[in-house]
Amino acid sequence: MSVQFAPRCTALIVASLFATAPMAVHAQSNSATTQAATTKKAATTSESSGVVLSDIQVNGLQRSDPASVFNAIPVKVGQRFNSDKGQEIIKVLFATGLYEDVNLDLNGNVLVITLAERPVISDLSITGMKQFERKQILSTLKANGFAQGYAYDPALLERVKNELQATYAEAGLVNAKIDADVKPEGNKQVSVAIKIEEGKFTKVKRININGNEKVSDRAIRSAMETDKNGIFSWYTKDSRFTPEKLSADLENVRGLYYDRGYMDFNFTRVETPPSADGKGIDINIDVTEGVQYRVSSISFSGNLKEIPSKDIEKIVKYPKNALYSRTKISEIVNKVTRRFSQEGYALAKVEVQPVPNASANTIDVTIAIDPQERVYVRRINVVGNSRTKDEVIRREVRQMETAIYNDSNVQLSRDRIDRLGFFSEVAVDVTPVDGVNSQVDVTYRVVEIPTGTLKLGLGYSSTDKLGITGSISENNILGTGNSLGVDIDTSKSNRNLTISTSNPYFTKDGVSQNASLYYRTYDASNIDLSDVKYTTYGFDLVHGIPVSEKHRIYFGLNPERNKTELDRKTSPPSYVAYIDKYNTNSFTTVGLTTGWSYDTRDSTFAPTRGIYQRLNFELAPVGTLKYYKASYQYQQFIPLSKHLTFAFNTQFDYGAGFGGSKGDYPFFKNMYLGGLGSVRGYESGSLGPVDEKGNHVGGSKRILLNTEFQFPFPGMSKNRGVRLFTFADAAGLWSDSFKTNACDFSKISLSGCGGLRYSYGVGLSWNSPIGPLKFSYALPINKKDGDKIERFQFQIGTSF
Incomplete structure (x- = not known):
């Protein structure tokens, strides 16, 4: 904070003044007496060449420690003092913000500093604030020197009021009123009460555009963040008017024209008069387009x-x-x-x-x-991490100190730090080193967020009905970057308890380790698929080895115990035959897994561009059962325009048993098709092999294909959390040696009774306050006997 002072402050050093200090604090001096110079000659000498101080006295302190004054001033006893030093003292003491007045007198060789301390804020309150978190605002004020226990500065209070006014205006409350009541409390203390009248948001009722012949009104409005008040404005908040947002919108419109070659484009009039109903404003924009270049x-x-x-x-x-x-x-x-x-x-x-x-x-x-000069990085700094250890952040940095500056590495480092998930903001500053043309400092600024979570939630799907979920986790234990969590899920057909932990840097080379201990049950009879119940418990350990910034390979171990309960009369005969073949309903498997992934998506929540690939191979060479399973998934997101994205997903799974006559693929490892996440329009798990009793038994071979055109909900183009989409799905499921009188499911076929199923339709995805929510309405194609249709489907509490 800088403060401007009256010129009189720098004219207070008059060497010919004589003063006494009956109650003063002295700096240590070697001389027991001082002499007062009274002649004009002495005054002239002291101002030009200065005097050697034998003592320094400080008067007027009530709360402050005199030692802080002696430590702050740029002159000590035994040093020479002149008018230049006096000006420095005044500047230094005023800069502390602790004093409202500073006077200097020279009594012979004794410097007398008389101070008037600022009042201290004994109490600070904010009333009337609803749009912002009061605790966060008070914390911000404290970080800027305005809080209970701090020196009161009227100029700083005015700045606080102006900043609050600007904050409200930026949020759309341009008519907010900010007042402050300052009351003396005695003993140089004051109470400060900031009173806020937030008022109402100014709504945009109409946007009128004139003069545009080459570019449509719709295109211009699409370029603007501000929109007229509509039925979804309560959610999007895009009809709230702020001058800053309008200025940004005008620049966006200018950019729209410049991108279409209209280099002579300009605004001839921009007005915001009150609307006709007096409940908001209109925005009137006149433009001149010019010609295309x-x-x-x-x-x-x-x-x-x-x-x-x-x-x-x-x-x-x-x-x-x-x-x-x-x-x-x-x-x-x-x-x-x-x-x-x-x-x-x-x-x-x-x-x-x-x-x-x-x-x-x-x-x-x-x-x-x-090109200027080649630049080297002198130092890499990390700022803002009070909890996360420096090494957790620095190990993501790909730009090295003392190395040649590389912008790609600097930005890659920023992205890697952001992907840790520990920070709400990650910014990078590149600052030239003062006095050196060939060096810069790189500073990563982070804003930490709480990484421990306790969640209790409800989910609902049209198949599993009500589901209860709960979890407690810490994704950044003691700032180390490691995680530990406990998850509980329950629904009509599923029960799950999982304890998991991860270490992204199990080794210093970036080898990750993920481990989980789990207990699961699945009762297919509760969703009318078959009279089968599975109980599974096991341990999963996976290590990931980075091959490059985008590629990673995995190796894992997964010992598991499965118990199956069947009704021999109503359960699938193939399941009963499998258990009879092994003469047990309990099976032990030891899976060895290896895999590879490649990811260039711009987001895992709502990607608009990039590719994701995953290849996984699981082999169980020892245990009661021996089998293998290979899976490959490919996703691609292609931006067709600013708001339209084409999304493509395909997945192939192939499983089989080996090891002689008992080498069948375990039926409790079977895959299923149908419903959201696979082929929409069919009931979950209702596609593929069906036995004579009508049981859907699943399969060991699967093909899945999904395509989507994703676009904004009308009136909500700026909100990525609400998206409409049209889709087309295709999928097929087959099983080893499974045949019925009506169909042979042992052969992969794209047509016929065991061929692919198709569907198409429309849907809505919404990242709602209660969790990710997805609706779809599909029309099935190529329906076969045994398939169960469910055109409308939805899920709450699960993501795509």
């Missing part, structure tokens, strides 16, 4: 250093006679900048030099490059 040529100039020109030529490409787009040109500039930063030129200057030809409506674009 096309790019006639694009080239680069400047010093490329050691970077091959062909590398830059590949980047600086633009279709000839294509419309000029500021976004595409900016992407070229960013790519050139990143290419130079990869060679250590972190401060490279890359500028666009467009030369328009108004008569031909064309633009010649030159990318001017000035």
